[in-house]
Amino acid sequence: MDVVKALADAGPEPFWLQDPARPDAGPALAGARTCDLAVVGGGYSGLWTALLAKERDPSLDVVVLEAGRVGDAASGRNGGFCAASLTHGLENGLGRWPDDMHTLERLGWDNLRGIADTLVRYGLDADWEPTGEMSVATEEWQVPALEEEAEKAYEFGWEPILLGPDAVRAEVDSPTFLAGLWDRDAVAMVHPAKLAWGLADACRSLGVRVFENTRVTGLRPDGGGLRLAAEHGTVTARRVALGTGPYPSLLRRVRGFVVPVYDYALVTEPLSTGLREAIGWRHRQGLGDSANQFHYFRLTADDRILWGGYDAVYHYGNGLRPELERRPATYATLAKHFFSTFPQLEDVRFTNAWGGVIDTCSRFCAFFGTAYDGRLAYAAGYTGLGVGATRFGADVMLDLLHVGLAPGEETERTRLKMVRSRPVPFPPEPFRYGVIELTRREIARADRNAGRRGLWLRTLDRLGLGFDS
Incomplete structure (x- = not known):
């Protein structure tokens, strides 16, 4: 196994963003505009907010403002694991909101089903594969934890399959796998960039105006609404939703709750039929190991392996710079671990190696809030599970803004302790x-x-x- 050789031709572009289906950039904002709802951020959070707003009230005039290209940030760089969990797993949720967990699990399942239904309703091709996810133990101490996880899942109505060493290797053949827990229902695999591009197309089909390469630099009250300023224009809106993830929020009060953490991934060349047979993986489920520093891995539509995780890197002062998306030392570590997991793939080469930034908060799942007398709502802190949970977060923001609701009306979502509480903020530097x-x-x-x-x-x-x- 020669890690240097395996990585020699790996390009820095995220694999998903090289897809031929990538659309051309849309127009940038120019001049002064007005609307009913302005959404800041053209990733999953913002696009779901715009789409669901129009579905709630087709008469709304909705504008999306994206600093770069739709789907180019976290939404186009992740592993494509679309999970039902809204709380970063049962254990994390039970430790924080035990009384609400049955509701949160039900809402999470409804949310995952809603994503699948949206793809069908709008005819969106996002390589959706509802194959589930399998957690694997690679050390003996991890096996009892999988058994405990299975017991908790059964209590909440899930039916994961607990697999011993022979059974787990019959699913995916690695000498490092000692046990597995396969939840066939709670996770779907998706092409993350196609999902973002498709959501943007669906938004446009309903009349949403999407402006790309439009960085919002200012926010202030303007009469009964809020005014958003960009380099070449302004938008004055009755209501605003912020879905900017790890990037500095237009609300300073939110910034102390989020840190940007860089995550890295590799993608192999397409596997030959012989190599696919050597590792099995006939059910194409997503995988993740059970270490604290864990890896996540999955097959792409053309039978490459995406292999990511392990290192989660924070840079001093909430560092956010393009050069931080490249980290050769982490690529080498990931490649070494890949070949240890799949020694039968020792001659496989990587075609892409990249990084992306995650919006992390101290409770590991999203938090929400409002400002400007309820005219602005925000959601942030998804900590890696935003592929699925951002749709739920969009509904929460719209509830908080009373889109399609009576003034002051509460919903099942806004009554949740998860929605009404905030995480512990991070301390200031250093x-x-x-x-x-x-x-x-x-x-x-x-x-x-x-x-x-x-x-x-x-x-x-x-x-x-x-x-x-």
């Missing part, structure tokens, strides 16, 4: 960087120490700030 780096080191140490969490991680757990990669 403490922020120090806390995150210490946590990363302690997570790695726990993985080396049979999963035993040291004093620092146990303290974070007691405070409801438990972290993994």
Whole structure:
């Protein structure tokens, strides 16, 4: 296994964004516009908000403002795991809102089904594969955790399949797999960029005006509405929804709750028929291992393997720069781990190696709020599960803005403690960087120490700030 050779021809462009289906850029904002609802952000969060708003009230005039290209940020760079969970897994949700978990699980399933229904209703091709996800144990200490996870899932109506070493390797053949937990219903695989492009097309088909290459630089009250300023124009809206993910929020009060964390991925060349047979994987489910520093991996439509995760890198001062999307040391680590997992693929080469930024908050799932007397709503902090959960977050924002509702009307979503509460904010620099780096080191140490969490991680757990990669 020669990692350097395997990575020699890997280009820096995200695999998904090279797809021939990628549309040309839409127009940028020019001049002064008005609308009923302005949505800032042209990723999943913003596009779902615009689409659902028009479905609730077709008469609304809706504008989407995207700083770059639709789907070019996190929405076009992730692994394409579209999960039903709204809480970053049962354990995280149960630790925070145990009384609401049955409701949250039901809403999460409804949300996943709503995504699938939307693709059918608008005729969108996003390589949707409802194959589920399989968590695998690669160390003995991880096996009991999978068994406990299965028991909790059964209590909430899910029916995952617990697999021993022979059964899990019959599904996907790796000498490192000791056990598996396959949830066939709670996750679908999707082409993430096609999903974003398709949502934008659906929005336009309903009359939404989508402006690309339009970075919003200012926000202020204007009469009974809010005025958004960009380089070459303005939009004055009665209501505003912010879906800017890891990028600095137009609301300063939100910035302390989110840190941008870089995640990295590789994609192989297409596997030959012989190599596919060597690893099995006939059911094409998404996979993830059970370490704290975990990997996620899946097959693409043309039988490549996407392999990502493990390193989660924060840069001092909430660093966000294009050059941070490239990290050769992490690519080498990922490639080494790939060949350890699949030694039968030792001659396979990687065609793409890239990075993207995740909006992380201390409770590992989205939080919500309003400002300007309820004329503005925001959602952020999805921490890697935004492919699915952003649709739910869009509905929450629209509920908070009372789109299609009576003034003051509550919904099942807005009554949730998850929606009414906020995460613990991150400390200011330099403490922020120090806390995150210490946590990363302690997570790695726990993985080396049979999963035993040291004093620092146990303290974070007691405070409801438990972290993994």
